Amino acid sequence: MSELGTKKSSRLSRRDFLKLMGAAGTGLAFAPFVPFGNFMPNPNQASLEKVPVILPDGTQANINTYPINHAEVITYPATGDAALDAEAFRKWQFIRLPEELGGDKKDTSAIRGYSMICLHLWCLWKYWPDEGRKRGECPCHGSMYDPVTGTAFVGPASVQAAPSDTLPELYFEIASDGFVFILPPKFNANENGVIGYGRFA
Numbered sequence: 001m002s003e004l005g006t007k008k009s010s011r012l013s014r015r016d017f018l019k020l021m022g023a024a025g026t027g028l029a030f031a032p033f034v035p036f037g038n039f040m041p042n043p044n045q046a047s048l049e050k051v052p053v054i055l056p057d058g059t060q061a062n063i064n065t066y067p068i069n070h071a072e073v074i075t076y077p078a079t080g081d082a083a084l085d086a087e088a089f090r091k092w093q094f095i096r097l098p099e100e101l102g103g104d105k106k107d108t109s110a111i112r113g114y115s116m117i118c119l120h121l122w123c124l125w126k127y128w129p130d131e132g133r134k135r136g137e138c139p140c141h142g143s144m145y146d147p148v149t150g151t152a153f154v155g156p157a158s159v160q161a162a163p164s165d166t167l168p169e170l171y172f173e174i175a176s177d178g179f180v181f182i183l184p185p186k187f188n189a190n191e192n193g194v195i196g197y198g199r200f201a
Contacts, residue, residue: 048077048184050173053094053113061094063106064178069098069134071127073116076170076182089195091116092170093127095147098134102148111180113170114150115195118143120157122196136167151201166201168193 053061055072074094075085084090095112097103103110114136116124123140127147136145143155150167152158157165169192171183185192193199 050181050183051076051078053172053180053182054078055094061180062178063110063174063180066096066111066180068096068103068110069129071095071129074113076113088117088122088124089115091124093125093136095127097147098129101134106174106178108172108174111172112147112150113172113182114145114167115169115193117196118157119152119160119164119167119196119198120155149201150199160198163189163193163198163200166193166199168195168197168199 053074055061055074061072061074071093074092075090076092077090078085092113093116095114097110097112116126118125118138118140120138120141120143123138125136125138125143125145127136128134135147136150137143138155138157141156143152143157145152145157145167150169152160152165152167159165168187170185171192173181173183175181187194189198189200191199
């Protein structure tokens with residue numbers, strides 16, 4: 001009798017496990033279509049101001065010295081707290097485009113700032129300046145982003161419906177001395193975009 005009871009409870013726990021796995025699989029299958037970015041904490045819009053682009057070495061970016069076809073990781077909005085500033089959702093690729101894409105100009109058309117959060121499953125992508133590449137590429141599942149528009153053109157992010165196929169973007173202003181500033185963003189899908197969710201291009 002006790003053996004039968006043990007087998008019966010074992011059979012039930014296997015069934016429960018399979019149900020759990022089925023539910024988890026269903027959740028993962030639909031995860032790319034859920035606008036998780038809408039649930040991300042966005043910085044208080046009222047507190048965002050025009051701020052300088054600060055490079056990882058602590059200097060301010062200047063269009064006269066920042067290399068063509070080059071990218072650095074910048075933090076925005078920076079808080080001054082090292083733990084908070086290390087969050088992936090505050091990281092942006094600050095790109096000066098290749099010469100053939102207008103990177104030799106001395107105005108804002110030469111630069112881009114895109115959220116580093118890949119729109120597929122939130123890995124961190126990177127800009128590749130190499131000859132023949134010149135694109136943003138996610139190491140996890142191979143999504144690739146156009147450096148001019150921020151729109152995915154290869155990989156799983158490219159088959160997602162808008163706005164989840166185009167990276168959120170920062171907009172810039174360049175002072176007369178060449179120093180670059182980030183303009184206050186509006187984090188919604190119709191303007192700068194929503195980190196982790198995307199932007200209408």
